[in-house]
Amino acid sequence: MEENNEIAITIKPTMSCNMRCRHCFNADLRKQRDSLPLSTAVRFLELAADFSRDVKVTLHGGEPSLMGAAYYRELFRNEQRIAAEKGVVFANRFTTNALLLKGELLDVLLANDARLKISFDGPFNDDLREKTEIVKKNISEARVRGAKIIILCTLARNASNHLLELYKWFNEWGLDIKLLPIEPRGFALFNNNLLLQEDEFANALKTAYNYWLHDTKCQISCTTFEDFAMIRSTQQYKPFWFRREIALNPDGHIHPFGRPNDIRYDLGRPEDINSLEDCFQSDVYKNLMNFLKGKRAVYCEACPACGSCNGVCLFMGYMYTDSEALLQRSCRISRKIFDIALESNDIAYNDWLSGKQKSLNPRAIQALLYDR
Numbered sequence: 612m613e614e615n616n617e618i619a620i621t622i623k624p625t626m627s628c629n630m631r632c633r634h635c636f637n638a639d640l641r642k643q644r645d646s647l648p649l650s651t652a653v654r655f656l657e658l659a660a661d662f663s664r665d666v667k668v669t670l671h672g673g674e675p676s677l678m679g680a681a682y683y684r685e686l687f688r689n690e691q692r693i694a695a696e697k698g699v700v701f702a703n704r705f706t707t708n709a710l711l712l713k714g715e716l717l718d719v720l721l722a723n724d725a726r727l728k729i730s731f732d733g734p735f736n737d738d739l740r741e742k743t744e745i746v747k748k749n750i751s752e753a754r755v756r757g758a759k760i761i762i763l764c765t766l767a768r769n770a771s772n773h774l775l776e777l778y779k780w781f782n783e784w785g786l787d788i789k790l791l792p793i794e795p796r797g798f799a800l801f802n803n804n805l806l807l808q809e810d811e812f813a814n815a816l817k818t819a820y821n822y823w824l825h826d827t828k829c830q831i832s833c834t835t836f837e838d839f840a841m842i843r844s845t846q847q848y849k850p851f852w853f854r855r856e857i858a859l860n861p862d863g864h865i866h867p868f869g870r871p872n873d874i875r876y877d878l879g880r881p882e883d884i885n886s887l888e889d890c891f892q893s894d895v896y897k898n899l900m901n902f903l904k905g906k907r908a909v910y911c912e913a914c915p916a917c918g919s920c921n922g923v924c925l926f927m928g929y930m931y932t933d934s935e936a937l938l939q940r941s942c943r944i945s946r947k948i949f950d951i952a953l954e955s956n957d958i959a960y961n962d963w964l965s966g967k968q969k970s971l972n973p974r975a976i977q978a979l980l981y982d983r
């Protein structure tokens with residue numbers, strides 16, 4: 612079988628959740644009681660290890676911490692066994708609201724070097740989420756214990772209009788961030804005042820991004836801005852337009868990652884297939900690819916930003932909506948972001964060329980010089 616460099620898989624052990632976020636795109640699923648049998652998750656890990664020597668595993672949901680420490684202790688014990696048997700490397704990420712991120716669960720995650728992706732919006736956390744003080748305390752304690760943390764910061768309207776303040780707040784606390792602009796899906800659709808306004812957002816983004824480019828005191832990784840600094844007009848923002856992104860859902864079936872397509876395209880059960888390649892070669896998967904190809908033909912071919920984007924929407928891909936209005940909105944906002952990034956990157960790059968390196972953020976320089 613052909614050797615694949617890497618596979619990134621997602622495991623969603625439950626769709627239940629212990630937080631009532633005002634914007635959640637999965638909120639209608641949080642009463643689902645299915646939980647993924649450990650044996651099915653282990654079989655999925657085995658298939659992934661047969662597929663590639665480098666397996667990235669994201670534990671997601673719902674709220675994955677609800678499964679408790681014992682579930683993950685066993686999961687990681689099996690990972691270690693498979694890694695030794697098959698000579699593969701697993702890298703784990705755990706996406707959580709951090710409400711239960713303490714005690715034995717934290718011990719297990721740290722012992723297995725899991726990277727913690729924590730959903731938390733800093734000074735604007737109360738706009739969308741609950742129990743901010745508990746979450747802050749758990750983040751602080753995990754940091755003291757040496758956890759590798761990246762904060763997933765969702766930008767609702769208020770936060771997006773104060774993007775610079777938000778960046779400075781996280782920089783001061785020394786926490787790496789990734790920014791997730793709020794998408795008008797799920798519960799967010801019922802909260803109009805949470806939805807960011809395109810022009811307001813573009814203005815705030817321009818200010819914050821330009822500040823970051825020149826922030827010589829930047830001490831955190833802001834992956835969103837680092838990605839922006841790699842945008843070029845003639846080179847795709849990301850080298851692929853769609854990765855083989857698959858998830859094992861609590862119902863025990865493999866699906867593409869992300870609604871609504873995870874509902875429409877069932878790629879089988881780990882127990883019933885011999886290889887993950889079976890998923891990718893299945894008629895169901897080919898139908899998904901054709902569906903996405905059709906969307907690209909409509910949205911990408913005539914788009915002025917296609918050279919930079921090529922359908923890897925910055926904001927929300929074809930995978931995550933079936934509404935044409937949302938896709939159009941997503942493309943519009945993405946084009947604005949590309950314009951801001953391209954213009955700002957040119958100015959900053961010229962500063963670098965003319966010897967003004969000291970006025971630039973060293974993390975920005977690295978990304979600005981990428982592939983020039």
Ligand SMILES: C[S@@+](CC[C@H](N)C(=O)[O-])C[C@H]1O[C@@H](n2cnc3c(N)ncnc32)[C@H](O)[C@@H]1O
Nearest residue numbers: 634635636673674706707708730765793794799
């Ligand atoms: C759905 S949660 C699931 C994992 C886990 N319970 C957590 O809170 O991180 C994953 C991320 O999706 C984000 N999210 C949920 N609804 C969203 C929306 N409408 N737009 C943008 N991001 C959203 C959340 O803020 C969270 O950071």
